Structure formats: structure tokens, C-alpha cells
Amino acid sequence: MTVALAPYASSPERSRGRLHREAESPSRTPFQRDRDRIIHSAAFRRLQYKTQVFVYHEGDHYRTRLTHSLEVAQIARSLARALGLNEDLAEALALAHDLGHTPFGHAGEEALDAAMKGYGGFSHNDQTLRILTKLEHRYADFDGLNLTWETLEGTVKHNGPVKSPLSDTIAAYNAQHDLELDTWPSAEAQVAALSDDIAYDNHDIDDGFRAGLFTLDDLRDVPLIGDALAEVRKSNRPIEDSRAIHEAVRRLIDRMVTDVVAETKRRIARSGVASADAVRSSHAPVVAFSDAMREQEKGLRAFLFERMYRHYRVNRMSSKARRVVADLFRIFNREPDLLPSEWREQALKVDAKGRARVIADYIAGMTDRFALDEHRRLFDRDATT
Numbered sequence: 520m521t522v523a524l525a526p527y528a529s530s531p532e533r534s535r536g537r538l539h540r541e542a543e544s545p546s547r548t549p550f551q552r553d554r555d556r557i558i559h560s561a562a563f564r565r566l567q568y569k570t571q572v573f574v575y576h577e578g579d580h581y582r583t584r585l586t587h588s589l590e591v592a593q594i595a596r597s598l599a600r601a602l603g604l605n606e607d608l609a610e611a612l613a614l615a616h617d618l619g620h621t622p623f624g625h626a627g628e629e630a631l632d633a634a635m636k637g638y639g640g641f642s643h644n645d646q647t648l649r650i651l652t653k654l655e656h657r658y659a660d661f662d663g664l665n666l667t668w669e670t671l672e673g674t675v676k677h678n679g680p681v682k683s684p685l686s687d688t689i690a691a692y693n694a695q696h697d698l699e700l701d702t703w704p705s706a707e708a709q710v711a712a713l714s715d716d717i718a719y720d721n722h723d724i725d726d727g728f729r730a731g732l733f734t735l736d737d738l739r740d741v742p743l744i745g746d747a748l749a750e751v752r753k754s755n756r757p758i759e760d761s762r763a764i765h766e767a768v769r770r771l772i773d774r775m776v777t778d779v780v781a782e783t784k785r786r787i788a789r790s791g792v793a794s795a796d797a798v799r800s801s802h803a804p805v806v807a808f809s810d811a812m813r814e815q816e817k818g819l820r821a822f823l824f825e826r827m828y829r830h831y832r833v834n835r836m837s838s839k840a841r842r843v844v845a846d847l848f849r850i851f852n853r854e855p856d857l858l859p860s861e862w863r864e865q866a867l868k869v870d871a872k873g874r875a876r877v878i879a880d881y882i883a884g885m886t887d888r889f890a891l892d893e894h895r896r897l898f899d900r901d902a903t904t
Contacts, residue, residue, distance in 0.1 A: 525603030526793045527805070529705045533795075535668035538652075538696045539661045553670045554611035560657070560664060562618045562650045563588075568886035569617075570624040570840075571726070581729070582722045584617045584624075590722060591616065594714035594776065595707075601780045602806075604707050611666075612673045612711035619646030621883045622890040623840030630844035631879055634852075638875035645686045646883050648675055652692050654880060672698045673708030679804065702799040706783075709798075709806035717775045720819055721768045727827040728764045735760050737826065738767075742818035747771045775812065782809040843894045844882060850897055851878045857897065 524530060531548035544552055557563055566585035582590075592613040599609035620643045621627035632641040651671060652663035675681060675689060681700040685693065693700060703709070724744055727733055738744050747767040751758065758766070786805045792798050798805055808816065827833065851858055855866040855874060858881065866877045885893065896902050 523603065524605060527706055527787065527795060527798050528604045529608050529669050529707050529795045531605065531607070537665045537667055539665045541665065548607060549667045550605060550607035550611055550670065553664075553666045554607055554614060556664045556666065557611055557614045557618075560618070560650070560655050562655060562884070563614065565884065565886050566617060566620075568888050569620055569622055570627075570887050571722075581726050584620055587718060587722065588614050588617050590718040591711065591714045594717050594772070595711045597776060598710045598714060598779060598806075599707060601776075602706070602710070602783055604710060608669055608673070608705070609707040609710045609714075611670050612677065612708050613714055615647060615651065615670070615674050616677060616711060616715060617643070617647075618650050619643040619648070619883065621646075621844065622885045622887045623837070623844065626837035626840040627844050627890075630841040631848065631882060634845055634848035635875060635879055638872045638879075639687055641879055641883070642686065643883075644675070644678075645688050646880075648692060649688050649880065653688075654884070668696065668698070669705060669707075671696070673704045673711065676700065676702075676704035677708050677712045679703060699799065703801055703804055704799070705795055706798050706806055709804050710779075713779055713806055713808070716816070717772060717779075720775075720816060720823070721772050723823050723827060724771075724819075725764060725768050727823065728760075730832070732830050732832070733826050735763060738822075741822045742815040743771055743774070744768075744819060747774070775808070775816075778809050778812040779806065782807050782812075843890055846898060847882055847890065847894060848878055851881070 529550075531550050534549045537549075543549070547555070563585075566588060567583055569584040571582040571584055571587050592610045595609040595613040596606045598604075599606045621631050621641075623630075628641065628643050635641040648671070650663070651666055651674065655663050658665065671692075675698055680702060681689065685700070689700070692698070720743075724738070728735070728738075735748060738748055744767055747770045748763065750770060751763050751766045783806045786803075786807065790797075790801055790805060792801060792805060807813075851866075852875060855863055855878075857863075858866055858878070862877060862881045866874045869877065882890070
């Protein structure tokens, strides 16, 4: 069934196009093509072995960046359909949002950012744009994926307007293809950003429980999830803990999605936005949690921060991850001849800042297991391959 788009949705027929002109597809809209290019990219495949919270060898059942991205995309499509937005654009943005992540999650990013101090720093958001516009080498006529203006705009501005000073990557691309960095992104981009929050909150509850970092009783008084668990426990029949946590998470996702739909409709009615450009020029985002939901979500995140993200097991993994990334950057920067051939050729053609960026690109593209293997090959005296 075809769903009519709301007047404030992003219409593929009115897309601002691509940096490099291409013939349109007779069977797919521009936003469908963007989604498909993201899914077929090497960077997307590598998300399978990139950490969300737990390093890949901790267990097969924990989320990775790939499964997280798929969950975000599912929530984004549901929200987009309920709000009359463009589902394909929302899905493309959800699938692309984590492409720039380093191995080992935020710990890896922190280590790479510290190593890049003095060379422009490192941000996974910035790295995503580098991948989409420069680092993917799939097409004969251009580097990157040559995505539409709307997809790149939503990727760069998914947290809102981008303020100066701009990173080198964003500044260079924006000079060629103005992304109107001082405005809000499309409603679809705002949907993708909130879908990320919803997925993150809920799968970390599930993964933290599965890892034994907290129990159902520990969650009893935690905002949002405590109420959902209380509903599940009202059942007249016994239910094992593994099913109870899944039921509670399922209900909480539904509750959060319902809240976003209701609050967004209120904001749209109040603001009177009637076009995608009107959304961009708004004084505040139009897609949002209600104030009550946002406050409860903060309480939930405070619990997860204390009981999960600062747990000694997670701290140990994070500490090891930072050391691995720092070691790799240090040795490659000191001895660029150790880089694989294609990366070495790039590193030896540029100045110190350019070389550091090439090394950061190489490390950021690694999966957890490849980074650990590369570290072993370079630092274990008994390693031969």
C-alpha cells in the first residue's frame, strides 16, 4: 500500500540532486538508490564486527554496530510511516549513521581522537561523511557513494545545525555542495536521530541484562523500564526472566515510538510547517520526545551509565581497546612503511597532518577482530602472520 507523503516530508521528485550528475533509475527513487548504495558498501559490511558495547568475542548474542543499525532503521521506518514522512530517506539515514565508527565503539573513538590531537582530531560523525564522499571506491566516475543532497545533509546535521569551526572534511564538501549547515535537517533525519536513541536505550537494557550486569530486580525502580516490567509481571502465569526482559523492552519501544508520534504531531500543528524547507528553517526540531518522556529517558540513561557503561568488565574492555588503537596509530605514524601497500602509498605522498589522517582512516575502518589481529602481528614477537 502506498502511503501519501505529508506536505512537510522530503519528496524524491524535489531532491536537490547529487554532486556528480547521474541518470535517474526507472525503477527506484533517488532515496531508494541511496539506501541500496549504503547497504552494498564495504563500510556497512564491516559494521558486523564492530563493537556496540561488548567486544565481538564476548558472545554472539550481543548487538554489533550492524544489528544496531538495522534496529534503528526498523524504528525509523515505523516512525516515518506514522508521520507521513519518506520511509526510504529515513531508512537510508538510519543505516548510514554509524558507518564512521572505529573498532571498539566509543573507547576506540576516544583513543583515535586523542592520537589525532594536533592533526584535526577525530569524530565518527565526520568520518561517516568521509566514507560517503571519499573513502568508498566502488564507482568509476567518482569517489564515495555520490548520495543525494538530502541524505548527506541529514547525515551531517542529524544532531542539529553544525556550528563553526567546521572540520576539514565537512568544510571541504560543503564548499562544493552547500548543505546549509546552519539550519535543522529534514524531519526524516530527525526521525533517524531519535530512532537511534530509542534503539540504543532498549538494546542496552537487553544486552546488559543478558551479560549479567544487572537483574530484573535492579530495574524495578528505573524510569520507563521499571513500569514496563511491572506490566509484564501482572501476568497470572509465571514467566522466565529472559522472556520478561524481552516483553518489557518490546513494550517500552512501543511506548517511546508512540510518544514521539504524538509529540511530533503537536509540534507540527503548533508550528504550522507545511514543507520540508519550513522544517529546516524552524527554530527547534519538529520531531521529539515529550518533555516527560525525555526526563524519564535521562533517568534510564543515568542507570545504564552507572551500572553498565562504568561496569568493571566494560571498563577493562575499553581500557584494552584504547591501548590497541593508540599502539596502532603510534607505530604506523612512526613507521608508515608498515602500512599495507595502498595505504602506504597515500601516507608517503602527504605531509605529517595528511599522513595522520590516512592512518586514522585505516584504523577507523578496522573491525574489532582485525584491529586485534593487526596489533598481535605488529607487537607479538611470536606472531608470523
